[in-house]
Amino acid sequence: xxxxxxxxxxxxxxxxxxxxxxxxxxxxxxxxxxxxxxxxxxxxxxxxxxxxxxxxxxxxxxxxxxxxxxxxxxxxxxxxxxxxxxxxxxxxxxxxxxxxxxxxxxxxxxxxxxxxxxxxxxxxxxxxxxxxxxxxxxxxxxxxxxxxxxxxxxxxxxxxxxxxxxxxxxxxxxxxxxxxxxxxxxxxxxxxxxxxxxxxxxxxxxxxxxxxxxxxxxxxxxxxxxxxxxxxxxxxxxxxxxxxxxxxxxxxxxxxxxxxxxxxxxxxxxxxxxxxxxxxxxxxxxxxxxxxxxxxxxxxxxxxxxxxxxxxxxxxxxxxxxxxxxxxxxxxxxxxxxxxxxxxxxxxxxxxxx
Amino acid sequence: xxxxxxxxxxxxxxxxxxxxxxxxxxxxxxxxxxxxxxxxxxxxxxxxxxxxxxxxxxxxxxxxxxxxxxxxxxxxxxxxxxxxxxxxxxxxxxxxxxxxxxxxxxxxxxxxxxxxxxxxxxxxxxxxxxxxxxxxxxxxxxxxxxxxxxxxxxxxxxxxxxxxxxxxxxxxxxxxxxxxxxxxxxxxxxxxxxxxxxxxxxxxxxxxxxxxxxxxxxxxxxxxxxxxxxxxxxxxxxxxxxxxxxxxxxxxxxxxxxxxxxxxxxxxxxxxxxxxxxxxxxxxxxxxxxxxxxxxxxxxxxxxxxxxxxxxxxxxxxxxxxxxxxxxxxxxxxxxxxxxxxxxxxxxxxxxxx
DNA sequence: GTCCGGGTTCGAATCGTTTCGAGGCGTCGC
DNA sequence: GCGACGCCTCGAAACGATTCGAACCCGGAC
Numbered sequence: 001x002x003x004x005x006x007x008x009x010x011x012x013x014x015x016x017x018x019x020x021x022x023x024x025x026x027x028x029x030x031x032x033x034x035x036x037x038x039x040x041x042x043x044x045x046x047x048x049x050x051x052x053x054x055x056x057x058x059x060x061x062x063x064x065x066x067x068x069x070x071x072x073x074x075x076x077x078x079x080x081x082x083x084x085x086x087x088x089x090x091x092x093x094x095x096x097x098x099x100x101x102x103x104x105x106x107x108x109x110x111x112x113x114x115x116x117x118x119x120x121x122x123x124x125x126x127x128x129x130x131x132x133x134x135x136x137x138x139x140x141x142x143x144x145x146x147x148x149x150x151x152x153x154x155x156x157x158x159x160x161x162x163x164x165x166x167x168x169x170x171x172x173x174x175x176x177x178x179x180x181x182x183x184x185x186x187x188x189x190x191x192x193x194x195x196x197x198x199x200x201x202x203x204x205x206x207x208x209x210x211x212x213x214x215x216x217x218x219x220x221x222x223x224x225x226x227x228x229x230x231x232x233x234x235x236x237x238x239x240x241x242x243x244x245x246x247x248x249x250x251x252x253x254x255x256x257x258x259x260x261x262x263x264x265x266x267x268x269x270x271x272x273x274x275x276x277x278x279x280x281x282x283x284x285x286x287x288x289x290x291x292x293x294x295x296x297x298x299x300x301x302x303x304x305x306x307x308x309x310x311x312x313x314x315x316x317x318x319x320x321x322x323x324x325x326x327x328x329x330x331x332x333x334x335x336x337x338x339x340x341x342x343x344x345x346x347x348x349x350x351x352x353x354x
Numbered sequence: 355x356x357x358x359x360x361x362x363x364x365x366x367x368x369x370x371x372x373x374x375x376x377x378x379x380x381x382x383x384x385x386x387x388x389x390x391x392x393x394x395x396x397x398x399x400x401x402x403x404x405x406x407x408x409x410x411x412x413x414x415x416x417x418x419x420x421x422x423x424x425x426x427x428x429x430x431x432x433x434x435x436x437x438x439x440x441x442x443x444x445x446x447x448x449x450x451x452x453x454x455x456x457x458x459x460x461x462x463x464x465x466x467x468x469x470x471x472x473x474x475x476x477x478x479x480x481x482x483x484x485x486x487x488x489x490x491x492x493x494x495x496x497x498x499x500x501x502x503x504x505x506x507x508x509x510x511x512x513x514x515x516x517x518x519x520x521x522x523x524x525x526x527x528x529x530x531x532x533x534x535x536x537x538x539x540x541x542x543x544x545x546x547x548x549x550x551x552x553x554x555x556x557x558x559x560x561x562x563x564x565x566x567x568x569x570x571x572x573x574x575x576x577x578x579x580x581x582x583x584x585x586x587x588x589x590x591x592x593x594x595x596x597x598x599x600x601x602x603x604x605x606x607x608x609x610x611x612x613x614x615x616x617x618x619x620x621x622x623x624x625x626x627x628x629x630x631x632x633x634x635x636x637x638x639x640x641x642x643x644x645x646x647x648x649x650x651x652x653x654x655x656x657x658x659x660x661x662x663x664x665x666x667x668x669x670x671x672x673x674x675x676x677x678x679x680x681x682x683x684x685x686x687x688x689x690x691x692x693x694x695x696x697x698x699x700x701x702x703x704x705x706x707x708x
Numbered sequence: 709g710t711c712c713g714g715g716t717t718c719g720a721a722t723c724g725t726t727t728c729g730a731g732g733c734g735t736c737g738c
Numbered sequence: 739g740c741g742a743c744g745c746c747t748c749g750a751a752a753c754g755a756t757t758c759g760a761a762c763c764c765g766g767a768c
Contacts, residue, residue, distance in 0.1 A: 005503055007724055023726060024752045030727085031746060050502045054479040057722030059413045059753050065478060066420075066457070081437040089433065092458055101478045102458045103420070104446055124419060124455045125408040125479070148404045149359055244654045276655055299653055300598045301630055361754055372718045377756060384757085385716060410754030413723050 006047040008056075015043035026052055067095050067325055068103045068150075071140050081269060082297045083314060084133065088156065090318020091130065098326055100127070102234055107134070107141045111219060117144045123252045126150055129326050131157060136197055136214050151328045152193075158216050164327075164334040166320045170217050174224020175265075177292055180308070180343060181262045183232055184351045186290065190234045190260035191225070191247040194218040200239040202248045207238070214233035216218045221266045221294060233260050240272055246273020252279055254289065260350035261289060269348035270308055275348065277289035286350035296344060306345025306346030312315035313339050358491035359487050360401040362426075364409075369397035383665040392433035420503020421449050422457045422504075424495050426488025428666070435595045435623065436651045437668060438487065441509065445484065450556045451577035454481070454681055460544055461488070461495045469546020471498045480504055482679050485511060490551055490568050500628055505682045509675055512570050518688040520674045524571050528618075531646055532696060534662070537586055538705045539645065544588045544614035546624045548572040554593040563591070575620045575648060587614050592624055600627020601634075608635055608643065613707035615643060622647035623664055626656060627704065640704035650698060660700030667693050 012022035017040060024032045053109035060062045069091065071078050075191055078084045092102050099354075103126060106118045117140050121129075128151045135142060135157035142160065143150050154165045181189055193205070197214030213219050225232055236252050238245040250273055253263060265271035273295030274284060283289050285305070296311025320337045327334040357629030366376035371394060372537065378386045379394035381615030397403075410549035412418045423445065437576025446456050455479060460472045471494050475483075482505045482602050489511035499506050508519045535543055537627060537660050549561070567573050573703070579586055590606050592599040600619055604627055607617060626695050629639060674691045681688040 008726095009724075019725080019726080020749075021747055024747085025725095027726075031744095037748080046380070048501075052726090054477055055409075055418060056753090057408045057726075059724075059755085060726045061410070062753070064409060079433060079443065080436060082434060085433040085439075092460070096460060096472065096474060099477075101474050104456045104458060106450060107444070118450065119453065120450060120455050122405060123408055123453075125412065136552060147402075204458045236740060243451065244652075247654065272655065278659070298598075300601065301626065303630070304532065342726055363754080373755080374719075374757075378717085381756075385714095387716065390716080406756090407754055410723095411756075412723090413754075414722070414756045445768095517715055 002022040008049075008052060010047055011040060011049045012016075013141065015040045018319045023052070025220065028055050029231065044083055046259070048219070058125065063127050064125075065100055066126045067100045068105045068121070068126040068129040070107045070121065070129055070131045070135075072107045077240050077242075078133075083190055083241070083267065083269075083295050086314035087132065087295070087318045088262060089319070090133070090315040091321050092318075094319045094322025097245050098322070099336045100325070105129075107131070107139075117139055117141050121145065122148070128328055129152065130320070130321055130325065133157070133217075136216075142286065145258045153319070153321055153324045153334075154336050155329060156217050159336070164324050165336045166317060166339070167216075167337070168312045168339045169341045170220035171224050171227065173225040173294065174221040175310070176224075176343045177264060177294070177308075178225050178228035178230050178236045178311050180345065181226060181290060181292065184262075184290070184349065187350050188258075188260040188352075189225075189230060189262045189264060190239055190253045191222065191235070192246060192253065192263060192265040192274060193222065193235050194237075194241055194266045194270075195239060200250075201237060202239045203237060204252060205235040205237050210235075214215070219265060232264075238266075241267040241269050241270050243273040243276070246270035247276045248273070248291055250274035250277025251280070254278060254283060254335065259289065261282075262349070263289060263291050265291065265293050268295040268297045268307060269300060271307055271309065272299055275302070275307075277303070287353060290349040290352070292349055296342075305348055308343050308346040308349040310341050311344045312341045356404050358404045360420060362406060365394060365398045365403045368401055369394045372650045377406070377624060380471060381598045407415065407527065412479065415591070415677070417481055419454055420478075420480045421454045421657065422478065422480040422483040423457045424459050424461045424475065424483055424485045424489075426461045426485070426515050431594050431596075432487075435621075438648050439623065440651070440668035441672045441675070444615075444669040445486070445675050446672075448673045448676025449679060452676070454679070457481075460461070460495075468477050468482070475499065482507065482682055484509065484673070484675055484679065487571075488569065490570075492587070496586045499522070501513050505684060507675055507688075509671070510571050513690070519690045520671060520678055521570075521667045521691070522671065522691070523600050524574035525578050525581065527648065527666070527697065528575040529581040530578075530697045531618060531662075531664050532582035532584050532697050534699065535618070535644060535646065535703065536582060538616075540616040540705075540706050542587045542614040543579075543616045544607045545576065545586045545590070546600060546607065546617060546619040546628060547589055547591050548578065548624075549593060550591055553583055554607075555593060556593045556599055557590065558606060559589040559591050564589075572620060586618075586637070592620075595621040595626040596625050597623050597630070600624035600626075601630045602627070604628035605632025605634070608632060608637060613637075616703070617643060619645065619647050622649045622651045622661060625661055625663065625702075626653055627657070629661075630658070639702050640707045641707060644703040644706070648701055650696075657697055659702055662700040662703040663698050665698050666695045 012019045022040050023036040024030045105120045129145050130153045133156045137158050156167050236249040238249050274291050291310040293307050325333045366373045376394050378384045379391040394571050427503040459474045483499050484507045487510045491512050515525050633699050647661050647663040678688045
């Protein structure tokens with residue numbers, strides 16, 4: 001046994017018991033005399049044995065205790081968004097309480113230009129995977145995981161046969177928000193949308209581009225307009241949910257002859273960017289233009305303004321994802337979850353200028 | 355073999371070769387006839403076998419392919435800081451290229467009031483662990499890992515015997531920044547510091563509290579003042595590196611009889627909060643008060659102001675951590691790394707009012 | 709014809725743990 | 739006093755793969 005780390009067999013030998021008994025002393029499963037357990041633990045600390053090797057345990061039990069969280073895109077981009085972070089936070093703590101660790105896996109290969117999926121997705125140990133956001137029907141990551149036989153949970157994504165989804169009432173929330181603006185008297189409402197999927201860009205959306213819309217939350221939040229019976233005067237697609245992008249999009253929308261009287265951004269960060277753009281252009285909010293967001297995150301630097309937005313329960317979403325994972329591991333077929341949202345009116349929306 | 359997933363043995367049987375040959379066909383190690391490999395792969399796709407089971411492979415090789423990243427505190431808090439996120443991003447992609455997955459592990463137990471460390475730290479499979487920030491000499495996580503025999507890399511932490519550290523020139527950067535302010539003529543310079551370690555609070559630091567300073571970057575950035583020959587008129591400790599905290603600290607510092615003419619915040623987020631506090635109090639920057647930060651992150655909503663700050667190479671830090679991990683796994687004894695920083699003067703610092 | 713060697717393939721051992729059924733021993737009940 | 743029953747402990751068989759040395763087959767050389 002040389003100088004390598006001691007194994008359960010070493011401990012058993014030192015304690016004068018069989019390997020199976022030593023295992024029992026650690027796992028606690030099955031009956032074992034207190035004295036024996038004591039003796040085994042003593043031998044263990046004597047030898048510097050720090051508990052059963054997870055690798056051996058995993059092989060035997062067939063479980064790794066690891067849940068992979070697949071990040072749709074670049075980590076940097078994803079994590080700059082507080083929405084993602086708060087969901088991830090809820091997920092990590094929920095899974096942690098179940099004894100599951102979270103393995104971060106990029107959804108796309110690290111080296112640009114490569115097709116296929118990140119090798120980790122194909123080779124890393126995992127009992128279950130969560131596509132936390134940004135998944136699509138034809139997601140190569142999804143296909144790869146299904147081929148491996150790994151159970152999958154999708155957050156904020158499309159309905160896929162046999163894959164449980166956890167989402168929020170994007171559509172209804174958006175509808176409420178649009179109605180709020182319509183009730184205030186707005187007739188010219190523009191949209192700054194989240195990415196459509198596919199190549200990222202910050203640009204006015206053409207009718208053709210509209211047909212390429214793949215990303216589910218973007219789609220649902222747009223559909224809220226239909227439900228409210230309002231047609232946006234213009235849609236600008238942002239390359240990511242970031243303040244800078246919102247600012248660029250805001251310039252595109254507001255720096256024109258006849259700007260809209262209200263702008264609905266599909267995320268709070270984008271809305272914040274639009275506010276900055278309005279400020280840059282010397283427009284007052286909400287007198288010259290109303291601005292609304294989506295998500296309900298804290299934006300302390302917006303004070304004294306308060307953003308009108310649709311608040312979603314972010315920590316609860318992470319928790320719901322965790323519960324779904326638990327159900328999946330227990331062999332159940334979890335129902336899709338659709339969490340409620342609430343309209344939160346702030347100071348950035350008001351009646352249009354007459 | 356019923357309905358469970360096929361194993362290498364099944365594939366070998368179907369292909370009419372031995373298990374060892376089948377293994378060779380997948381791993382690519384060792385000589386194998388092209389025709390044989392072909393046949394094995396055909397049998398594999400026939401049976402729906404998607405590559406060797408990572409659990410079995412791990413047990414045999416003794417490697418899990420997993421690097422644990424220990425988050426010092428609550429995930430939420432950590433990830434709201436772009437600094438952490440950018441480092442993590444660099445780390446994940448560097449490790450990913452080496453085929454290592456990143457397992458997120460909370461440094462403290464999820465349930466409040468519990469002592470000890472998160473159970474994941476003790477039981478999860480890992481080849482190496484990175485204490486990415488916020489580590490201390492007596493860190494229970496560190497001790498636990500050392501007992502398990504897991505090699506550890508510390509980011510931004512104290513020098514611990516036998517544990518490689520990756521940090522930045524906190525002290526020198528801070529010194530340069532303070533000299534910059536002194537050169538401008540400032541004599542009354544206050545500090546908003548990062549947490550000291552231990553109980554978190556936002557309060558003026560008393561002499562006793564000063565002796566409890568444990569967190570390394572906080573300490574080094576304060577030492578920069580000594581090197582520049584300047585004694586801060588006041589130090590306020592923030593509970594976390596967040597805008598809200600900086601704002602609260604800023605009020606504490608600026609809303610007094612005779613406020614300092616310059617405030618050095620130990621992070622850009624804190625500095626941004628101080629700027630907000632100054633604005634709330636009707637103070638002009640830099641005419642009434644100069645404000646400087648540390649880190650060099652993007653703060654688009656600060657525009658048109660540009661924060662004077664000490665920029666650190668965040669992605670490079672993540673990369674350096676990754677390289678250190680690689681060296682450690684290769685059995686080397688990596689040297690501690692100290693990455694360079696650069697003073698970046700913006701529009702938020704200027705001469706004091708005369 | 710025999711021997712040699714390169715190129716492939718195979719068997720068997722091994723990684724460290726869990727689990728299952730069997731067995732040992734002491735005690736209790738009749 | 740004997741049988742039955744509990745409580746513990748043990749041995750052995752997985753779990754799924756890698757790896758090392760041995761065995762094998764074939765062609766070429768002497």
